[in-house]
Amino acid sequence: MFREAFEENDMDGISKMSLKDISTSLAEKRLSSVELTEYYINKAMNYESDTGIYITECFESAVKKAAEVDKMRMNGTELSVLAGIPFGVKDNICTKNIKTTCASRMLENYLPSYNAHVIDRLSDSVILGKTNMDEFGMGCGCENSYFKKIRNPINDDYVCGGSSGGSAAGTARGFFSFALGSDTGGSVRLPSAFCGVCGMRPTYGRVSRNGLIAFASSMDQIGPIAPNIYDLALVMNEISGWDSGDFTSSKTAVPDFTDKIEHGVKNMKIALITELNSKVSEESLKSVIDSAVCFEMAGAKVDEIILPSLKYALAAYYIISSAETSSNLERYDGVKFGYSSEKYNTLDEMYRHTRAEGFGREVKRRILMGTFVLSREHCDMYYEKALSVRRCIKREFESIFNEYDCILAPASIDGAYKIGENKEISDIYSEDLLNVPASLAGIPSVVLPVGKRKNGMPTAVQIIGKPFDEKTILRAAHALEGELNFEKCL
Amino acid sequence: MIDILKLADLAKLYISEDEKLLFSDDLENIISLVNSVAEFDDNSVSGCSENAVNSECLRNDLVKKSFDREKILENAKEKTGEYICVPRSF
Numbered sequence: 001m002f003r004e005a006f007e008e009n010d011m012d013g014i015s016k017m018s019l020k021d022i023s024t025s026l027a028e029k030r031l032s033s034v035e036l037t038e039y040y041i042n043k044a045m046n047y048e049s050d051t052g053i054y055i056t057e058c059f060e061s062a063v064k065k066a067a068e069v070d071k072m073r074m075n076g077t078e079l080s081v082l083a084g085i086p087f088g089v090k091d092n093i094c095t096k097n098i099k100t101t102c103a104s105r106m107l108e109n110y111l112p113s114y115n116a117h118v119i120d121r122l123s124d125s126v127i128l129g130k131t132n133m134d135e136f137g138m139g140c141g142c143e144n145s146y147f148k149k150i151r152n153p154i155n156d157d158y159v160c161g162g163s164s165g166g167s168a169a170g171t172a173r174g175f176f177s178f179a180l181g182s183d184t185g186g187s188v189r190l191p192s193a194f195c196g197v198c199g200m201r202p203t204y205g206r207v208s209r210n211g212l213i214a215f216a217s218s219m220d221q222i223g224p225i226a227p228n229i230y231d232l233a234l235v236m237n238e239i240s241g242w243d244s245g246d247f248t249s250s251k252t253a254v255p256d257f258t259d260k261i262e263h264g265v266k267n268m269k270i271a272l273i274t275e276l277n278s279k280v281s282e283e284s285l286k287s288v289i290d291s292a293v294c295f296e297m298a299g300a301k302v303d304e305i306i307l308p309s310l311k312y313a314l315a316a317y318y319i320i321s322s323a324e325t326s327s328n329l330e331r332y333d334g335v336k337f338g339y340s341s342e343k344y345n346t347l348d349e350m351y352r353h354t355r356a357e358g359f360g361r362e363v364k365r366r367i368l369m370g371t372f373v374l375s376r377e378h379c380d381m382y383y384e385k386a387l388s389v390r391r392c393i394k395r396e397f398e399s400i401f402n403e404y405d406c407i408l409a410p411a412s413i414d415g416a417y418k419i420g421e422n423k424e425i426s427d428i429y430s431e432d433l434l435n436v437p438a439s440l441a442g443i444p445s446v447v448l449p450v451g452k453r454k455n456g457m458p459t460a461v462q463i464i465g466k467p468f469d470e471k472t473i474l475r476a477a478h479a480l481e482g483e484l485n486f487e488k489c490l
Numbered sequence: 491m492i493d494i495l496k497l498a499d500l501a502k503l504y505i506s507e508d509e510k511l512l513f514s515d516d517l518e519n520i521i522s523l524v525n526s527v528a529e530f531d532d533n534s535v536s537g538c539s540e541n542a543v544n545s546e547c548l549r550n551d552l553v554k555k556s557f558d559r560e561k562i563l564e565n566a567k568e569k570t571g572e573y574i575c576v577p578r579s580f
Contacts, residue, residue, distance in 0.1 A: 113561040244549050315524035326501060333502070335576055337565035347579040348502075356504040364503060365516050371501045372492065372517065373524075381528060388532035395535065425516050426523040 014039050015174045019085065019231035022177055026084050029073065033066035033084030036177075037126055040086050044128075044175050052150035053170040054129040055091045056099045062086060065126045072124070082238050083124040088170045088179035091130040092137055093222065094211040095119055098127065102213050103145040104135045106332050106339045106358035116211020117243045118180060118222050128176050131166025135360045136329070137187055137215040139163050140431040143419065144362045151419065153195055154457055158416040161191030164225065168195040171225050178226040178235050184216050185317050186435025188223040189447040189462060193411035196449040196458035198477070199225040200232050201435075203467045204442030205250035208243035214328040216321035217248075219439045229448060229478045233257035236470060252468045259471075265479045266299030268472075271404040275310040276434055281414035287450050287459035288410050294483040295408065295476070302408070307396050310437060312389040317436035318429060319373050319386035325363075326370025332358060365425070394441045401466045406473050410434055411447045411460035434462070444470045446477045492517050 014036065017025070025031040041059045044051075069084035089095060092102045094112035096119075101107045119127070134144040142150050142165025150165045152158040153172040160169040164181025168191035171179050181188040183201040192199030200223045207222045214220060224235035240254045272292060277285055292302045334340030334354030341353035359367070373382040400407065413431060417423070438445040445464045453459055461480070465473035494514045498505045505513060559572060568575040 110565060113557055113564070247549075309530075312527055312530050315527045318520065318524050319527065330502075334567065335574060336562075340567040344577060347577045349504075350577055351502045352504040355502055359503075361512075364505075364509075365513065365520070367501050367503065368494070368497050368513055368517060369520055371497045372521075375497075375500070382524065385527040385530055385532060386524075388535050389527055389530050391535040392530075392532075425519045429520070429523060 018228060019082075019177050019226060019234055022085055023081050023234070026073070033069045033073075033126060034063060036084065037062050037066040037086050037128070040128055040176055050148065051153075051169070051173065051175075052132055052145075052148045053088075053166045053173070053175055055101055055103060055132050055145075055147055055166070056130040058098055058127050058129050061098075062126050062128050069124055069126065079124050080122075080238060081234060082122060084126060085177050086126040086128040087122070088129060088131045088167050088176045089119070089127055090133055090164050090167050090179070090181045092133060092182055092213040092215075093118065093180055094213065095127060095130065098130060100130065100213065101147070102136045103133045103147060104358065104360065104363070105146045107213075107337075108146070108339060110337055112211075114211065116222075117208035117245055118239045119211065121239050121241075131164070131170055131179060133166055134163035134187075135363050136213070136325075137163040137182060137184055137220075138325070138362045138366055140186075140190055140428055141417065141419070142166070142169075142191065144360060146360055149419070152416050152457070155455075157418050158457060159194065159419050161194030161416060163187040163191075164199075165191045167225050168192050168197055168199065171195070171197045171227060178224060178231060180239070181223055181225050182212055183221050183223050183439070184219045185321060185432045185439050188225060189411060189435050189445060190431065192225055192447045193449070193458070193460035193462075194416040196460070197225055197227055198229050198232050198446065198448045199223060200236065200446045200470070200474075201438060201444060202236065202240065202470055203250075203444045205248050206252070206254075206444070206468060206470065207239050208241075208246040208249045210243050210245035210249075214324075216324035217328060218324060219317075219321065219442070229446070229474055229481050230258060230261060232446065233261055233474050236474075250468070255471055257471055257474055261471075261475050261478045263475060264298055265295055265476050268295075268300040268406070268476060269404045270295055270300050270302045270476070271400055271407045272302060272304045273307050273310065273407060273409055274304055275307055276409045276437075279413065279433055280410045283453050283459060284410045284412060284414055287461055288408060291408055291450055291461045291480055294480055298479055298483055300476075303404070305400060305404075307393070307400070307437070309389060309392045309396055313393055313437045313440060314430065314433050316386040316389035316393070317432065317440055318369070319382050320390065320440075322366045322370035323374050323383050324370070325366045326374060329359075329363070329367055334358070390440045393437060397437075397441045397443060406466075406476055407464040409462050409464060411462040415453050415455075415457045415459060438464050443467050444473060446470075446473050448477050448481055450480065492521070
């Protein structure tokens with residue numbers, strides 16, 4: 001009854017609408033949340049084969065929730081900008097009474113008794129389902145899920161990127177209006193780059209981690225994925241802010257991220273980091289250079305600078321994140337929740353078999369690595385050194401930001417790689433090279449697609465900013481998005 | 491040479507003979523990737539503290555209603571009354 005804006009069978013009208021347009025249509029009652037929700041459900045169900053995007057579909061409860069929001073709207077209840085809008089939630093973000101598996105056998109049947117803080121903040125939006133991911137967030141290609149693989153929406157032969165692969169691939173396929181992911185060493189940014197959508201890692205502390213199942217707590221951060229930069233800003237407005245349930249969340253004032261987003265980059269000072277640009281393929285480098293030219297044409301000043309400690313960043317990231325993994329994942333012992341082995345006589349055997357059967361290979365690898373770097377013999381040589389590298393990188397970023405407003409960098413080494421490509425572990429880990437510096441420093445970074453490679457897959461760049469200055473990088477990204485008017489890959 | 495069995499023991503992970511070889515190779519590979527930190531001269535950053543906790547963000551201790559015990563116990567494998575059951579440890 002609300003759909004004045006759409007022809008009877010022109011459901012694709014919705015797929016062409018931005019989050020802002022959808023929000024306006026709902027607010028003006030030209031579209032109902034039920035209609036919108038059913039559109040997305042039908043889209044997912046009409047695929048012949050399982051796309052692998054959802055681990056748990058919440059279609060029935062989604063329609064009920066949508067109907068409730070429609071009723072509230074008709075009754076004149078004050079609602080949020082994202083009220084009634086369906087979204088996908090990475091399956092490591094706790095959702096009350098909805099399975100939250102972390103794509104692991106260990107949590108296959110885990111039902112959280114509480115919502116993550118971000119889910120409560122989006123309480124009048126509609127959860128369509130829990131999205132697939134690399135087990136416990138560990139992976140670059142989304143090939144480490146216990147349940148199923150996801151293929152890249154642009155070309156089935158390629159990975160969709162990880163670890164928030166389901167959230168990025170689902171956004172790219174138009175399965176929902178936006179999605180939540182989490183980013184420890186690039187897990188929002190890399191899949192966004194591989195799937196041709198926009199993704200943001202906010203400043204550490206900007207968005208509460210309360211209810212995000214821990215991987216490496218000093219770097220884990222929830223972030224949004226959306227089809228365009230303005231939509232990312234809209235989601236950031238809703239999910240940002242202090243939470244008493246996360247002592248690392250910040251009381252720094254939350255601005256309106258959409259305010260002045262269209263003001264462009266005139267007089268902005270933008271840095272390019274030589275060490276990052278030297279690590280990528282010709283096509284990835286070209287996307288950075290083209291973007292830099294666009295910025296200059298729009299009135300920004302672009303300089304190339306160096307970040308000397310960057311060569312240690314990947315090593316420091318893998319040492320610190322593995323150390324924190326081995327500590328955080330100690331809780332999975334088969335007692336209070338999660339998978340529990342049947343093969344045991346003693347309590348100790350129960351722990352060992354539960355963990356051996358419940359965790360996948362990548363998770364075990366990182367637990368072993370973390371145990372190694374934290375052991376008495378190796379702690380000084382690896383863990384302490386890695387913490388020093390992190391401090392140094394943070395300091396070098398601070399010094400850059402004394403002079404520059406933001407940094408332009410490539411978002412991936414050479415775009416998406418082929419599924420099952422036989423790579424050494426160290427080659428796979430190296431995919432994170434461009435993303436871990438911002439993670440180590442706890443600073444924000446936004447990824448956006450800027451073109452197409454010869455193989456048809458997207459190219460993307462990232463814009464890194466000062467702590468709590470997401471506004472500037474969103475403004476720069478919005479300008480780039482407008483300047484480039486890039487050819488959509490889908 | 492990494493003593494993978496010792497690491498697995500510390501991490502409370504049972505690993506099979508096949509996995510022993512697999513994880514030994516994997517860890518050698520990862521360690522070769524991270525060995526570069528050994529070259530890092532950390533004199534320039536010694537004495538700096540890691541991300542200090544912002545005291546503004548510390549809250550007062552307040553007694554609040556806890557989670558419902560029955561709800562929490564729903565995720566345990568075996569329980570009796572108000573308690574979780576585990577195998578005998580001695």
